[in-house]
Amino acid sequence: xxxxxxxxxxxxxxxxxxxxxxxxxxxxxxxxxxxxxxxxxxxxxxxxxxxxxxxxxxxxxxxxxxxxxxxxxxxxxxxxxxxxxxxxxxxxxxxxxxxxxxxxxxxxxxxxxxxxxxxxxxxxxxxxxxxxxxxxxxxxxxxxxxxxxxxxxxxxxxxxxxxxxxxxxxxxxxxxxxxxxxxxxxxxxxxxxxxxxxxxxxxxxxxxxxxxxxxxxxxxxxxxxxxxxxxxxxxxxxxxxxxxxxxxxxxxxxxxxxxxxxx
Amino acid sequence: xxxxxxxxxxxxxxxxxxxxxxxxxxxxxxxxxxxxxxxxxxxxxxxxxxxxxxxxxxxxxxxxxxxxxxxxxxxxxxxxxxxxxxxxxxxxxxxxxxxxxxxxxxxxxxxxxxxxxxxxxxxxxxxxxxxxxxxxxxxxxxxxxxxxxxxxxxxxxxxxxxxxxxxxxxxxxxxxxxxxxxxxxxxxxxxxxxxxxxxxxxxxxxxxxxxxxxxxxxxxxxxxxxxxxxxxxxxxxxxxxxxxxxxxxxxxxxxxxxxxx
Numbered sequence: 001x002x003x004x005x006x007x008x009x010x011x012x013x014x015x016x017x018x019x020x021x022x023x024x025x026x027x028x029x030x031x032x033x034x035x036x037x038x039x040x041x042x043x044x045x046x047x048x049x050x051x052x053x054x055x056x057x058x059x060x061x062x063x064x065x066x067x068x069x070x071x072x073x074x075x076x077x078x079x080x081x082x083x084x085x086x087x088x089x090x091x092x093x094x095x096x097x098x099x100x101x102x103x104x105x106x107x108x109x110x111x112x113x114x115x116x117x118x119x120x121x122x123x124x125x126x127x128x129x130x131x132x133x134x135x136x137x138x139x140x141x142x143x144x145x146x147x148x149x150x151x152x153x154x155x156x157x158x159x160x161x162x163x164x165x166x167x168x169x170x171x172x173x174x175x176x177x178x179x180x181x182x183x184x185x186x187x188x189x190x191x192x193x194x195x196x197x198x199x200x201x202x203x204x205x206x207x208x209x210x211x212x213x214x215x216x217x218x219x220x221x222x223x224x225x226x227x228x229x230x231x232x233x234x235x236x237x238x239x240x241x242x243x244x245x246x247x248x249x250x251x252x253x254x255x256x257x258x259x260x261x262x263x
Numbered sequence: 264x265x266x267x268x269x270x271x272x273x274x275x276x277x278x279x280x281x282x283x284x285x286x287x288x289x290x291x292x293x294x295x296x297x298x299x300x301x302x303x304x305x306x307x308x309x310x311x312x313x314x315x316x317x318x319x320x321x322x323x324x325x326x327x328x329x330x331x332x333x334x335x336x337x338x339x340x341x342x343x344x345x346x347x348x349x350x351x352x353x354x355x356x357x358x359x360x361x362x363x364x365x366x367x368x369x370x371x372x373x374x375x376x377x378x379x380x381x382x383x384x385x386x387x388x389x390x391x392x393x394x395x396x397x398x399x400x401x402x403x404x405x406x407x408x409x410x411x412x413x414x415x416x417x418x419x420x421x422x423x424x425x426x427x428x429x430x431x432x433x434x435x436x437x438x439x440x441x442x443x444x445x446x447x448x449x450x451x452x453x454x455x456x457x458x459x460x461x462x463x464x465x466x467x468x469x470x471x472x473x474x475x476x477x478x479x480x481x482x483x484x485x486x487x488x489x490x491x492x493x494x495x496x497x498x499x500x501x502x503x504x505x506x507x508x509x510x511x512x513x514x515x516x517x518x519x520x521x522x523x524x
Binding site for chain 1: 385386389390391393394396397398399400401
């Protein structure tokens with residue numbers, strides 16, 4: 001289980017997370033939605049322990065991430081796979097070396113087993129046989145898949161996806177959604193997906209939470225979110241140009257209305 | 264107007280102190296991780312090759328021309344005094360004590376330091392540094408330690424090579440242009456140089472190597488924005504390295520002047 005309790009985080013004086021709280025049960029595909037730059041990726045990086053909260057707590061599988069020692073944190077990180085927005089593949093390494101990176105650095109397994117694990121991970125994302133290709137030769141969609149294979153190769157219990165369908169064509173986006181669903185069904189991992197692509201969110205989510213102004217303002221099943229009468233949620237999920245999100249001064253009534261749809 | 268000046272001055276001082284703090288923090292972490300297992304032998308070797316072997320051509324060219332220029336410039340004065348024989352000793356001492364170490368360090372700061380900042384900076388903006396952390400890999404251990412060790416070890420080696428090539432440049436001018444005999448040139452060079460000249464020249468390059476490693480890596484880690492940020496950090500890395508190398512050289516020259524008068 002992942003518990004995010006009243007987490008705050010600022011960058012250059014701007015509060016990106018302002019008391020965000022969320023509980024994510026094991027084995028669930030949880031989608032966090034929100035506008036670009038609202039702090040979704042920052043929230044994911046807190047779960048991974050890449051960023052530390054200024055206040056509040058992030059507890060993953062019973063470990064308080066912000067209070068863990070470097071060794072404890074590293075042990076935890078090897079149970080979490082992170083699929084970065086642009087792939088974040090290491091330019092200087094081949095696809096095979098990228099996918100096996102976690103195992104090469106930490107598990108010290110034999111060469112044969114390493115090759116098998118890399119091959120298996122690449123096959124799971126439908127990219128078998130590209131071990132010797134350099135990341136610069138891959139398309140955006142392929143990079144995301146390789147990044148997913150790299151995350152899968154360490155046999156994670158949790159997979160964090162940062163905007164998995166952003167910047168790819170609709171067909172590739174749908175195939176990535178299918179992949180996330182099938183991996184979740186097959187591996188029974190907890191998946192946390194950050195996105196602003198509502199089509200993707202409805203397709204893969206067991207539950208959806210919306211992050212707005214540093215707080216989780218709504219949480220529920222895809223159906224509950226779709227039927228939400230919260231003005232901010234309504235504007236966002238329907239992609240409306242007019243509404244409380246785009247108003248310069250936030251009406252007090254809207255700020256006061258940041259109750260959970262279902263918690 | 265005056266208030267603005269002091270505000271800007273204060274901001275500059277704060278940002279300089281912030282830079283010094285960050286650089287010291289990185290240096291302390293790097294030194295600690297350098298001596299903590301597991302050791303990064305393969306990556307150190309790769310970086311040593313990039314720093315040393317791949318810089319040989321540019322160091323050869325510049326070292327040779329510096330030696331030749333030194334010989335030609337001193338020849339003007341020495342011929343007037345009828346002391347052409349001393350050109351060899353002036354070239355050797357200037358190169359080994361001062362020009363070899365400083366010029367080599369500046370070449371490496373421009374060639375290798377800039378590349379390190381650009382590489383780490385690009386990794387920073389494309390989240391590759393975050394990816395290292397996500398895979399439980401310390402970015403300082405993985406990226407900085409091999410570059411720090413390689414630069415600290417290879418800069419003295421490159422400097423020694425630049426000294427030799429530079430002396431050969433002076434030799435070429437004196438022997439083939441001015442008609443000084445080859446054996447005489449080599450004898451005067453050998454007589455002019457003492458171990459302390461070689462030691463003081465090479466010892467400071469270890470520190471120059473450390474300066475280049477810390478500054479270039481620090482600037483890379485602190486890149487903000489996209490390609491523009493990488494360009495800005497790369498430029499800053501080279502400028503700061505140059506300034507710190509010359510400042511450190513001044514300090515070491517004064518120090519060695521008092522230790523080995």
